Amino acid sequence: SxxxxxxxxxxxxxxxxxxxxxxxxxxxxxxQFIVSGSVIDMSMVYPEQxxxxxxxxxxxxxxxxGFGKLFGKxxxxxxxRNMSFRMTLYDGASGAIVxxxxxxxxxxxxxxxxxxxxxxxxxxxxxxxxxxxxxLMNSAVVDLGKKLQCQPFMIxxxxxxxxxSVYIPAGVxxxxxxxxxxxxxxxKNLRGATHNKATSEKDVMPFSLEDIGVSLSIVQAxxxxxxxxxxxxxxxxxxxxxxxx
Numbered sequence: 001s002x003x004x005x006x007x008x009x010x011x012x013x014x015x016x017x018x019x020x021x022x023x024x025x026x027x028x029x030x031x032q033f034i035v036s037g038s039v040i041d042m043s044m045v046y047p048e049q050x051x052x053x054x055x056x057x058x059x060x061x062x063x064x065x066g067f068g069k070l071f072g073k074x075x076x077x078x079x080x081r082n083m084s085f086r087m088t089l090y091d092g093a094s095g096a097i098v099x100x101x102x103x104x105x106x107x108x109x110x111x112x113x114x115x116x117x118x119x120x121x122x123x124x125x126x127x128x129x130x131x132x133x134x135x136l137m138n139s140a141v142v143d144l145g146k147k148l149q150c151q152p153f154m155i156x157x158x159x160x161x162x163x164x165s166v167y168i169p170a171g172v173x174x175x176x177x178x179x180x181x182x183x184x185x186x187x188k189n190l191r192g193a194t195h196n197k198a199t200s201e202k203d204v205m206p207f208s209l210e211d212i213g214v215s216l217s218i219v220q221a222x223x224x225x226x227x228x229x230x231x232x233x234x235x236x237x238x239x240x241x242x243x244x245x
Contacts (some may be wrong), residue, residue, distance in 0.1 A: 005036065014038045014086040019095025026092025030169030032155045034090040035144065045080040045106060081109045083133050087140050089147060099147045103140050107132025153244040157184065159234045166216055168226045168242050176226050182216040184230060185209035187239040209241055216242055
């Protein structure tokens with residue numbers, strides 16, 4: 001799901017979110033991870049030169065830049081535009097940062113001077129700048145996929161006492177299928193950890209997972225959720241976490 005997370009107005013647009021904000025969003029959307037992205041810079045590299053040139057001057061500059069590349073003599077292309085964005089992966093249970101990286105690239109804004117292009121339009125992706133942005137975003141997606149594959153699957157599970165089953169807010173879309181087996185843990189807050197007492201947006205109560213010797217067997221799998229049967233009797237009102245290491 002996609003939504004705008006609340007942030008302190010005094011924070012920079014690319015600043016990290018507070019742990020409590022991440023935890024609240026993860027609980028709301030029943031997600032193990034939260035991915036945030038923010039654009040840092042989309043400015044022209046040479047704004048004065050670009051905007052002060054006449055239309056014939058822009059055309060001549062683009063031709064010179066093209067011939068320079070063709071003959072191995074790089075010319076300064078005043079149409080260059082920056083793209084810089086930050087992508088951050090958060091753990092939804094603790095609000096901690098798992099992966100954080102700023103991606104930066106430059107591309108040639110070779111659309112017509114007065115052409116209304118817009119961001120993300122078909123015309124945008126065919127510009128030199130759009131192709132550079134697309135390549136940069138693909139790099140970020142690959143990095144994100146590699147990082148997620150290194151993390152254990154871990155998500156809150158809800159015991160349903162009416163029929164003794166367990167509801168898991170993850171399903172076929174997350175790779176879960178009927179017959180899969182997951183370990184079930186009891187989530188316990190570490191109240192004795194005096195160094196981190198959840199007294200502010202930056203301080204969140206740490207927790208541990210207690211092995212209760214119960215396994216879950218997936219009996220029904222739907223696109224966004226699954227139903228499992230526990231190997232032992234559970235108790236209502238406790239916080240359980242399903243895990244696949």
